[in-house]
Amino acid sequence: MSDKYHIQTRLLHNSHKVHEETGAVSVPIHHSSTFHQFSFDGFGDFEYARGSNPTRKALEDVIAELEGGTRGFAFPSGMAAISTAFMLLSKGDHILVTDDVYGGTYRFVTEVLQRYGIDHTFVDMTNHEEVKKQIKPNTKLLYIETPSNPTLKITDIKAIVAISKAHGCLTFCDNTFLTPVFQRPLDLGVDVVLHSATKFLGGHSDVMAGLAVVKDEELGRQLAFLHNAFGSILGVQDCWIVLRGIKTLQVRMNASSKAALTIAQWLQTRKEILKVYYPGLEDHPGKSIQEQQATSHGAVLSFEFASKNEAKTFVEHMKLPVFAVSLGAVESILSYPATMSHGAMPREERLKRGISDGLLRLSVGLEDVSDLLSDFEQAMRAIEDQSCSSLQERKI
């Protein structure tokens, strides 16, 4: 479907809006693992479901259209998408990875790729001189995530792509936090866009899924080969759930992002909070780049208490958000990166990246923002009460 429509319209009116044979307005779920071939000499579009299946293809077409790519791939988790895409590399290659990469990607790069002879260097992707300095003759890939998780650092996508291209490297971008409704990295020159569709694309904490999208047809052919070779494919029921989630993506993300800014500004006024990480705040160093390359600041923010103890008291007194690993859902999700998303990262590495023991991450859902703020307020009071009582105990 043409790009002439706004994204909200395209979420609903895409090439799979109506099933051609039946007129069904919801993509039919094809449970078939294999497909009868009507000709001995020439096979149809579908042969065996590991290679392709009509329901999975619908999701893959939709995400490719939304990201402005030529081909999409659906995986059973974000990590399956990311790890399969890394298999485009070969033994002896070197990669540059953003230093505050998602913990699972960190684990894959450091503990799996390394064993297969693929070396890495972590680098601050906002420091372009340092990025250039770290490129080696065998560097084949620059891997970015923007905004990053959980410190919401903004990488200038175009600048990194320019460095990458100048050195004949590929660029991968994890677009989980913003999705194509807010940011389209392929338009900025990225080669492979990756998603944990478990998050905003699915949107309801009810499915695990991953997606990859490419623009270049040859790269698409190579990724299709790996997808089939590894067999890491998303089941048809889950494809359908993600397709349904995508229909409401823009309204969910708009509402959550608006509330996220309100909460971030409120947190900045609180004496209990050392630092608020949100690219929509005036003092965020990446704000202007974010506004050039994306249409919103997103629905995720992080904030830092002085200690683990204060973060713990706060979490224990919050009533509305769930305290869980994940983000990007209709309900607000509060998480503790030190033991959740970045539990796979050694403490020393974590602290180097600003992921302190007092840091919490909030993915804002669809609750009324005034209810969320009241909840925050009462949990902050609990911290104050606790510090007053421990002060009194010490006096006694």
Ligand SMILES: Cc1ncc(COP(=O)(O)O)c(C=O)c1O
């Ligand atoms: C930015 C980012 N990328 C990738 C992943 C991995 O996705 P999944 O949990 O679907 O494997 C996550 C999970 O939290 C994430 O936050």
